[in-house]
Amino acid sequence: MKFRTGSSYTVVIEQARMPSLDIDVVGIGNAIVDVMAPANDAFLTHHGMTKGTMTLVDEDRASAIYSVMGSTVTASGGSAANTIAGIAALGGRTGFIGKIRDDELGAEFRHDITANGTVFRTTPATDGAATARCLILVTPDSQRTMNTFLGASGTLAPEDVDMELVRAARIVYLEGYLYDAPSAQRAFHSASEAAHAARRTVALTLSDPFCVQRHRAAFLELIERHVDVLFANHIELLALFKTEDFDYALERVREIVGIAAITLGADGSVVIAGAETIAVPAAPVEAIVDSTGAGDSYAAGFLFGMTRDASLYDCGRLGSVAASEIIGHFGARPQTDLRALAAQALPDCAITF
Amino acid sequence: MKFRTGSSYTVVIEQARMPSLDIDVVGIGNAIVDVMAPANDAFLTHHGMTKGTMTLVDEDRASAIYSVMGSTVTASGGSAANTIAGIAALGGRTGFIGKIRDDELGAEFRHDITANGTVFRTTPATDGAATARCLILVTPDSQRTMNTFLGASGTLAPEDVDMELVRAARIVYLEGYLYDAPSAQRAFHSASEAAHAARRTVALTLSDPFCVQRHRAAFLELIERHVDVLFANHIELLALFKTEDFDYALERVREIVGIAAITLGADGSVVIAGAETIAVPAAPVEAIVDSTGAGDSYAAGFLFGMTRDASLYDCGRLGSVAASEIIGHFGARPQTDLRALAAQALPDCAITF
Numbered sequence: 215m216k217f218r219t220g221s222s223y224t225v226v227i228e229q230a231r232m233p234s235l236d237i238d239v240v241g242i243g244n245a246i247v248d249v250m251a252p253a254n255d256a257f258l259t260h261h262g263m264t265k266g267t268m269t270l271v272d273e274d275r276a277s278a279i280y281s282v283m284g285s286t287v288t289a290s291g292g293s294a295a296n297t298i299a300g301i302a303a304l305g306g307r308t309g310f311i312g313k314i315r316d317d318e319l320g321a322e323f324r325h326d327i328t329a330n331g332t333v334f335r336t337t338p339a340t341d342g343a344a345t346a347r348c349l350i351l352v353t354p355d356s357q358r359t360m361n362t363f364l365g366a367s368g369t370l371a372p373e374d375v376d377m378e379l380v381r382a383a384r385i386v387y388l389e390g391y392l393y394d395a396p397s398a399q400r401a402f403h404s405a406s407e408a409a410h411a412a413r414r415t416v417a418l419t420l421s422d423p424f425c426v427q428r429h430r431a432a433f434l435e436l437i438e439r440h441v442d443v444l445f446a447n448h449i450e451l452l453a454l455f456k457t458e459d460f461d462y463a464l465e466r467v468r469e470i471v472g473i474a475a476i477t478l479g480a481d482g483s484v485v486i487a488g489a490e491t492i493a494v495p496a497a498p499v500e501a502i503v504d505s506t507g508a509g510d511s512y513a514a515g516f517l518f519g520m521t522r523d524a525s526l527y528d529c530g531r532l533g534s535v536a537a538s539e540i541i542g543h544f545g546a547r548p549q550t551d552l553r554a555l556a557a558q559a560l561p562d563c564a565i566t567f
Numbered sequence: 568m569k570f571r572t573g574s575s576y577t578v579v580i581e582q583a584r585m586p587s588l589d590i591d592v593v594g595i596g597n598a599i600v601d602v603m604a605p606a607n608d609a610f611l612t613h614h615g616m617t618k619g620t621m622t623l624v625d626e627d628r629a630s631a632i633y634s635v636m637g638s639t640v641t642a643s644g645g646s647a648a649n650t651i652a653g654i655a656a657l658g659g660r661t662g663f664i665g666k667i668r669d670d671e672l673g674a675e676f677r678h679d680i681t682a683n684g685t686v687f688r689t690t691p692a693t694d695g696a697a698t699a700r701c702l703i704l705v706t707p708d709s710q711r712t713m714n715t716f717l718g719a720s721g722t723l724a725p726e727d728v729d730m731e732l733v734r735a736a737r738i739v740y741l742e743g744y745l746y747d748a749p750s751a752q753r754a755f756h757s758a759s760e761a762a763h764a765a766r767r768t769v770a771l772t773l774s775d776p777f778c779v780q781r782h783r784a785a786f787l788e789l790i791e792r793h794v795d796v797l798f799a800n801h802i803e804l805l806a807l808f809k810t811e812d813f814d815y816a817l818e819r820v821r822e823i824v825g826i827a828a829i830t831l832g833a834d835g836s837v838v839i840a841g842a843e844t845i846a847v848p849a850a851p852v853e854a855i856v857d858s859t860g861a862g863d864s865y866a867a868g869f870l871f872g873m874t875r876d877a878s879l880y881d882c883g884r885l886g887s888v889a890a891s892e893i894i895g896h897f898g899a900r901p902q903t904d905l906r907a908l909a910a911q912a913l914p915d916c917a918i919t920f
Contacts, residue, residue: 252902283682284683286679289638325634326637326639329604354904
C-alpha cells in the first residue's frame with residue numbers, strides 16, 4: 215500500500231466510494247427468508263393461527279412454530295425484494311436496501327438478491343437478532359398463513375438508508391410491511407425526502423390489509439406528504455379509507471396521490487391518475503398454482519414500465535404479465551425468462567426488452 | 568443422582584439405551600440439502616455442465632457454482648431420505664441413517680427428516696466438511712442438472728450405522744448414490760449383514776445410471792450377496808447388465824434378486840419376483856410439473872405396501888400413486904396428505920390407511 219500515496223490513492227478511494235450508479239428502481243423493505251411447509255386446518259387451529267393472515271412473532275415463538283412444522287422449503291422473500299427481483303428479471307437495473315444479520319440465512323438472502331445483478335450493500339448487523347424469517351403454512355386450499363419474525367430486518371434505521379443509492383435511482387419503492395418497525399418509519403421519511411430533493415419518484419405498496427389497519431394514519435400521512443405512486447389491492451384500499459365502498463375509495467385515493475395502481479385479482483387492475491381511470495385486464499393464467507407474490511410481481515412490471523416511459527395502460531399490462539408468471543408456480547420470485555415472456559405477451563408494447 | 572443407585576439406576580440406563588423401537592423402514596443414504604435455481608442451456612454450456620446428469624463436485628467448485636446461480640430455493644433432499652419421508656407420509660414408522668455436520672444446513676436437514684416422526688440419531692460431524700448440498704440447475708424443459716458436494720455425507724462410516732435401528736426395522740433401504748463414498752460401501756455391507764442376521768429385508772435403489780456405471784461390479788456383488796428387493800428405472804437396469812436389451816436385463820435381474828421393481832416412467836412399472844412378472848400401470852397425473860423424486864416416491868409406496876403385507880401388485884400401485892403426487896409439484900417430498908390420496912386412489916387395496 216506504500217506506493218498508493220497522494221492523489222492516486224485518493225482517486226482509488228473516490229472510485230471505490232462513488233461508483234457510477236445508474237439504477238432504475240431501488241427497493242427499501244424487509245430482508246427476509248421464507249420457510250414454507252404444508253399444513254392442514256387442524257394444525258392452524260391447534261397452534262392458534264388464523265388462516266390467510268400474517269402475524270408478527272418473536273424469536274421464541276418462531277422457533278416453537280418451526281419445531282412443529284413439516285419438511286420445509288426455503289426461499290428468499292420480502293415484498294419489495296420480490297418486486298426488485300422481478301424488475302431485474304425484466305432487464306431493469308435495481309438496488310435494494312434492507313437489514314440482514316451476518317448469519318447463514320442472511321448470506322442466502324444476499325446471494326439471492328444479488329444473483330440477478332441487484333446492488334445490495336446495506337451493512338449486515340453483527341450482533342442482535344437473527345436474519346428475518348417468515349414461517350409459512352400452506353393449507354390444501356392454497357392459502358398461506360404467515361408467521362413473521364422480523365429480527366434484524368426490523369432494526370433498519372435511517373442511517374442504513376444508502377442515500378447515494380436512493381439519489382441514483384429513478385424510483386424509490388417502499389414496502390408497507392416495514393411500517394411494523396418504528397425505526398424503519400423514520401427511514402422511509404428520510405429516504406423519501408432525499409429522493410424528492412433529487413427529483414426522483416417515490417412509490418409505496420400497502421402490503422397487507424392488517425398492516426394498513428395497524429398504521430392507517432401514518433400511511434395516510436406518508437402518502438399525502440411523499441408518495442407519487444401507490445400500489446394496493448382492493449381490500450387494502452378499502453382498509454386505508456375505512457370504507458366498504460370501492461368507488462368512494464377510488465375517488466379518495468385520486469385526491470391524495472398522483473398515480474394509484476389497484477389490483478383486482480382475476481379482474482386485472484385499475485389505474486387512477488388525475489382525472490384518468492384506466493382499466494387493465496389480467497393476463498391469461500393456465501392454472502393458479504400459488505398466488506403468493508402476485509402483487510409484488512404486478513408492481514415489478516408496472517414500475518419497470520414507468521422507467522421505460524411506457525403509457526400507464528402498458529405499465530398495467532406489464533404488471534399483469536409479470537403477475538401471471540408468478541401465479542403459475544410456487545414461490546414469489548420469477549422462474550421463467552420474464553423479458554421473453556413480456557416481449558411475447560405484449561408485441562404491441564412500445565418497450566424494447 | 569445419588570438416589571438412583573443399584574438396580575433401579577441400571578433399569579433407567581437400559582431404558583434410555585434401548586427404547587422400544589418399532590420401525591417399518593430404515594433408510595441409509597445421503598443427508599443432503601437441495602439448492603435449486605432456474606438456468607438456461609447457455610448457462611450450462613458456459614459452466615461446463617452436461618444437462619440432466621449428476622456430477623460430484625468439491626467444496627470450491629460448489630461455492631463457485633453457487634456464486635453464479637440465480638435466486639435459489641432450498642429443500643432437504645437425498646434419495647433415500649425422500650423415500651423415508653414418503654413412507655412416513657403414508658403412515659409408516661421410519662428411521663434414517665446419514666451424516667450431517669453441526670452447521671445450519673445440517674440443522675435444516677435434521678428438522679425436515681424428523682418433522683414427520685422419523686427417528687434420526689446419526690451423530691453429526693463436529694469438524695471436517697460441511698453438510699452435503701446438491702446444486703440443481705432447472706432448465707425451461709424441466710430437466711435438472713445436478714452438482715453434488717457430498718461433504719459430511721460422504722464420510723458415513725460403518726461405525727455410524729446404528730445397528731439397533733437396523734435390527735429394529737422390518738426393511739433396511741440402501742441408496743446407491745452412497746456408493747460414491749468408499750467408507751459408505753463398507754457401511755452398506757455391515758448394515759446388510761446385521762439386517763439379515765436379524766431376519767430383516769434388505770432393499771437397494773440403483774439411484775442413477777452413471778452411478779451404476781461407476782460401481783457396476785460392486786453393485787452386482789452387493790445385490791447377489793445381500794439384496795432382497797431392488798429398485799431401478801429401466802435405464803439403470805440396462806446399465807447394470809451393460810445391455811440394450813430390456814427383456815434380457817429383466818431375465819438377468821430375475822436370477823440375482825428375489826424382487827425387482829423396475830419403473831418405466833409413464834408406462835408404470837414391472838415387478839419381477841421369481842417366476843412372476845407383474846405389470847403395474849402408472850397412476851393418472853394431471854400435469855407433470857417436475858419429475859424429481861418420482862423414483863424415490865415410487866419406492867416409498869412400494870416399501871410401505873410391503874410392510875403392510877400387500878400383494879406385489881398393490882405394492883406397485885401404491886408406488887404409482889405416491890409417484891404421481893410428487894410429479895404434480897416442484898420438489899421431491901410429499902406436499903399433500905399421501906395417506907388420504909392413497910386411500911382414495913386405491914379403494915380396493917387391502918391396506919387400512
